Amino acid sequence: AQSVTQPDIHITVSEGASLELRCNYSYGATPYLFWYVQSPGQGLQLLLKYFSGDTLVQGIKGFEAEFKRSQSSFNLRKPSVHWSDAAEYFCAVGPFTGNQFYFGTGTSLTVIP
Amino acid sequence: KAGVTQTPRYLIKTRGQQVTLSCSPISGHRSVSWYQQTPGQGLQFLFEYFSETQRNKGNFPGRFSGRQFSNSRSEMNVSTLELGDSALYLCASSATQGNTEAFFGQGTRLTVV
Numbered sequence: 614a615q616s617v618t619q620p621d622i623h624i625t626v627s628e629g630a631s632l633e634l635r636c637n638y639s640y641g642a643t644p645y646l647f648w649y650v651q652s653p654g655q656g657l658q659l660l661l662k663y664f665s666g667d668t669l670v671q672g673i674k675g676f677e678a679e680f681k682r683s684q685s686s687f688n689l690r691k692p693s694v695h696w697s698d699a700a701e702y703f704c705a706v707g708p709f710t711g712n713q714f715y716f717g718t719g720t721s722l723t724v725i726p
Numbered sequence: 727k728a729g730v731t732q733t734p735r736y737l738i739k740t741r742g743q744q745v746t747l748s749c750s751p752i753s754g755h756r757s758v759s760w761y762q763q764t765p766g767q768g769l770q771f772l773f774e775y776f777s778e779t780q781r782n783k784g785n786f787p788g789r790f791s792g793r794q795f796s797n798s799r800s801e802m803n804v805s806t807l808e809l810g811d812s813a814l815y816l817c818a819s820s821a822t823q824g825n826t827e828a829f830f831g832q833g834t835r836l837t838v839v
Contacts, residue, residue, distance in 0.1 A: 647827055656730070656816055656830040703769065707828075711774035711782025712757045712820045714828060718768045 615640045617704050619717035626694050627725050634689040634720050636704030646687040647705040647714070648678055657703060663687060674698070699724045728753065730819050730831035738837045744805040747834045751798050751819030758800040759828060760792060763814040772815075775800055807838045 616639045626632050638644055645664050649657040661672025668680040678689045687704060701721050707714030731750040739745050751758050760772040771784040775794035792802040798819075804811055814835050818828035 649830070654814075654833075654835070656732075656832040657818075659827050659829070662827050708820065708826070709782075711776070711780075712759050712818075712828065713771045713774060713782050713784075714759075714818075715771075716769040 615644075615706055615709060615715045617706050617715050617717040619702075619704055619720050621720045622718070623721045623723070625723040625725060628696050629693050632689075632691045632694045632698070632722070634702050634704075634722070636687045636689065636717060637685050638687065638704070638706045639685065640706055643682070644706045645708070646678075646680060647707075648672065648676070648687075648689045649703045649705060649716075650674075651701045651703065651719075653700075660689070660702075694722075694724055696724045696726065698722060730817055730829055732815075732817050732831035732834050734834060735832065736835045736837075738839060739807050741807055741809060741838055743807050744803060745807060745836060746801055746803045747815055747817075747836070749800045749802075749817030749819075749831060751800070751817075752829055755819040755821050755829075756798050757820040757822065758794055758798065759818045759820070760800070760802050761816045761818065762786075763816055763833070764812075769816070772802065804836075809838050812836060812838045 618637045647662045648660040663680045701719045703719045704717040705714045733748045757776045759774040761769045773783045778794045789805045794800045814833045816833045817831045
């Protein structure tokens with residue numbers, strides 16, 4: 614069965630510091646992987662996606678993610694965090710039957726000045 | 727190009743009532759999915775419609791239902807509301823089945839009292 618695990622429920626970083634959010638997936642074949650961001654009370658905005666090819670993908674807002682098949686991971690990174698990056702981040706795999714996506718439980722990011 | 731539009735943004739209902747939520751997908755998108763988001767359960771897939779046909783359904787009771795119209799707009803209905811139905815309901819639209827991402831609306835915040 615497909616599943617996504619985000620081991621870190623909450624992360625706090627200082628503004629300007631680097632960031633890495635972890636994501637592990639369970640799926641038999643090569644997955645399509647996504648990272649979404651959600652600000653309080655808002656919907657989900659797509660940060661980046663991996664379908665195939667280069668395992669390092671670039672997204673919006675300066676984010677990047679690296680797909681590592683051997684580790685079943687798709688970790689999100691940003692070299693220098695801004696206060697506006699404070700939000701909830703979700704990793705997802707899909708789409709499966711009927712465009713269903715499976716989401717991790719999310720990682721809440723706090724940025725301190 | 728307009729994004730995914732969900733109405734209303736906020737709803738307060740009483741236990742036992744029913745509620746209807748609406749979602750207008752991105753123009754040209756024929757797939758509409760619904761998700762329930764709660765702090766305890768995260769994002770859970772409700773169902774997906776494509777060209778007015780339900781293609782997939784998540785593990786929710788029959789009180790949760792949906793439909794899609796010929797213009798791809800979708801509605802979901804929850805009957806006999808329970809306190810546990812309080813959640814953020816997110817709608818996502820996708821172009822077609824396949825290597826495509828989902829675009830989310832801002833959600834409808836339903837509070838059952």
